[in-house]
Amino acid sequence: MELNIRIPDSTGNIFEYLQKGLFISSNSVDETLRNLYDQIEDNFESLSLFFAQIGYTLEHGNEYFYFSRNEPRMTLEQKIQRAYYWIDVLDLFKTYDETFGPGYRFQPEQILVEANINVVLQNKLDSLRKHFSDKDIRKDILDNVIRQLTKDSFLELENDKTNTYKVMSAWHYLERLIESINIYDETEEDEKPE
Structure with a gap:
């Protein structure tokens, strides 16, 4: 099954940052991170579908985004x-x-x-x-x-x-x-x- 979804050009940067277990916050001091936040917010549904295809769940918190993933459980x-x-x-x-x-x-x-x-x-x-x-x-x-x-x-x-x-x-x-x-x-x- 092929998904036909539109994702922003910054998707690679979003993935690279979030896959490290970090958060992208709306109030970041870094303008680049604030821009990534806006990109995610504007394209949340498409990005969620895209990242789900590679095993990541894009989560939306109160003014922040992060990845969750099904991994082996910690003790x-x-x-x-x-x-x-x-x-x-x-x-x-x-x-x-x-x-x-x-x-x-x-x-x-x-x-x-x-x-x-x-x-x-x-x-x-x-x-x-x-x-x-x-x-x-x-x-x-x-x-x-x-x-x-x-x-x-x-x-x-x-x-x-x-x-x-x-x-x-x-x-x-x-x-x-x-x-x-x-x-x-x-x-x-x-x-x-x-």
Whole structure:
């Protein structure tokens, strides 16, 4: 069966970027990525059909796009460890500022200064140490977290002179991931009237 679909000229660039497991966010600092976002948005149906033919599912989130793919399942332990990491990361940044989310701009140094006077933030940052075997200094831990978030396209360096980062729309993906965790509370069950 041959599909007759029109795909944009930038399809190769879209595939090359998304197949790395990255996100294309509408609020990217990079104009090229914003243009790719617009191309996907304008041609979502055609691109979805095209990528499905090669085993990729084009997913649309809240102002971001990404690929999902049926791959061998991770072990339960690996999934739990990864979820713990993301929970700790979101907890750190939401402790720093409850409004931390897409479009937010910050400098890592601001977080370190706040951690020096805020014991709760200090403890959250220290708790991330368990995810990095060789990191003892808070600055190194925070640098590692920011490096990973940037690599995974949740953050972008907006200004290298001031070391200012911008939170991408893909951050919604992490929030959705955490919000989807349902925890059964036994006390609610005990309080039901008979």
